[in-house]
Amino acid sequence: MAIPSASERIQAVRWDGKRLSILDQTRLPREEVWLSLTGARDTAEAIARLAVRGAPNIGIAAAYGLAMELSARPSLGALEEGADVLIASRPTAVNLAWAVERVRAAVMSAGPTTISSAARGEAQRIQAAEDAASEALAGFGADLLDGARTVLTHCNTGALATGGRGSALGVCVALAERHEGVKVIACETRPLLQGARLTAWELARLGIPHAVVVDGAAASLLRRGLADAVIVGCDRVAANGDTANKVGTYSHALAARAAGVPFVVAGPTSTIDPSTVDGDAIEIEERGADEVTSFGGVSVAPAGTPVINPAFDVTPAGLVSALVTERGVASPVDGASVAALLAGADAVA
Numbered sequence: 615m616a617i618p619s620a621s622e623r624i625q626a627v628r629w630d631g632k633r634l635s636i637l638d639q640t641r642l643p644r645e646e647v648w649l650s651l652t653g654a655r656d657t658a659e660a661i662a663r664l665a666v667r668g669a670p671n672i673g674i675a676a677a678y679g680l681a682m683e684l685s686a687r688p689s690l691g692a693l694e695e696g697a698d699v700l701i702a703s704r705p706t707a708v709n710l711a712w713a714v715e716r717v718r719a720a721v722m723s724a725g726p727t728t729i730s731s732a733a734r735g736e737a738q739r740i741q742a743a744e745d746a747a748s749e750a751l752a753g754f755g756a757d758l759l760d761g762a763r764t765v766l767t768h769c770n771t772g773a774l775a776t777g778g779r780g781s782a783l784g785v786c787v788a789l790a791e792r793h794e795g796v797k798v799i800a801c802e803t804r805p806l807l808q809g810a811r812l813t814a815w816e817l818a819r820l821g822i823p824h825a826v827v828v829d830g831a832a833a834s835l836l837r838r839g840l841a842d843a844v845i846v847g848c849d850r851v852a853a854n855g856d857t858a859n860k861v862g863t864y865s866h867a868l869a870a871r872a873a874g875v876p877f878v879v880a881g882p883t884s885t886i887d888p889s890t891v892d893g894d895a896i897e898i899e900e901r902g903a904d905e906v907t908s909f910g911g912v913s914v915a916p917a918g919t920p921v922i923n924p925a926f927d928v929t930p931a932g933l934v935s936a937l938v939t940e941r942g943v944a945s946p947v948d949g950a951s952v953a954a955l956l957a958g959a960d961a962v963a
């Protein structure tokens with residue numbers, strides 16, 4: 615099918631050489647509002663309130679946030695302060711700290727008079743590499759799922775969340791380019807509805823057939839044979855292949871295993887964290903109670919109701935059929951195949 619050309623593609627993070635503009639994702643799908651960011655603090659605030667979101671894109675935004683801070687205040691003090699405030703904005707997606715550390719390393723190896731240009735250059739290299747990674751992994755994923763026509767996904771993993779056209783959703787788009795009849799089932803993704811608000815918005819713009827389902831419907835749809843595969847993104851992949859992703863992902867993995875449906879994780883290698891040994895060591899972000907007890911400003915639970923609101927969960931590697939990255943596909947997913955991906959080797963089984 616004809617998918618919009620590169621120039622028409624969705625891009626949520628734009629750099630004009632001086633300033634970072636982001637498409638405010640808290641306002642979608644109702645309105646398309648662009649925000650102009652100027653430094654580390656406002657970028658960290660935009661990341662924390664999910665105006666810019668998705669593991670790869672918060673890394674890209676953080677890199678530019680630090681670069682803008684250093685353009686305004688080119689000093690090692692500003693580097694440390696800016697890096698700290700950005701890294702603290704969200705804990706689970708490793709791309710954030712990874713990108714900040716890359717900018718910090720580039721600055722430390724630059725001369726004192728080139729601090730800000732070194733930071734800007736590194737941020738641009740990170741964005742270019744993430745764009746390219748997205749393209750490459752979409753191809754590997756579409757090869758892997760070539761026979762699938764209905765694919766179930768969770769959260770938003772498209773161009774709003776990553777460089778290029780996405781991770782898991784990028785695979786769905788590549789599949790739709792190759793074959794007629796590809797359809798995406800998007801789980802709504804409580805509590806903030808990234809699936810209903812954002813994935814459905816992207817798929818509608820791309821003209822790809824889709825349906826939104828409530829998260830609780832996914833297991834029975836899989837059991838009834840109504841999806842050929844599940845594909846999700848990732849926020850941090852531990853060294854042993856355990857994967858943190860948007861809360862609700864683990865339930866889909868269990869349901870997929872019970873139904874005999876492949877459960878695939880897709881993401882750039884910037885999301886693999888070899889220094890985290892396994893899923894138990896991944897810090898899971900706990901978000902505010904109001905995300906659960908109210909919706910659109912309207913209370914949906916009695917005042918003062920206690921809430922547990924983890925933003926992510928961990929799927930053990932043993933439930934993941936394959937991990938798709940820009941360097942190839944790891945299957946089975948375990949410490950050896952993840953290490954091989956990081957070493958750049960082709961780990962396709």
Ligand code: MRU
Pocket residue numbers: 664667668669670768769770771772775776781808846847848849859860925
């Ligand atoms: O909306 P977020 O930033 O809280 O969710 C993170 C994600 O985008 C997802 O977990 C996604 O599946 C992995 S990042 C493409």
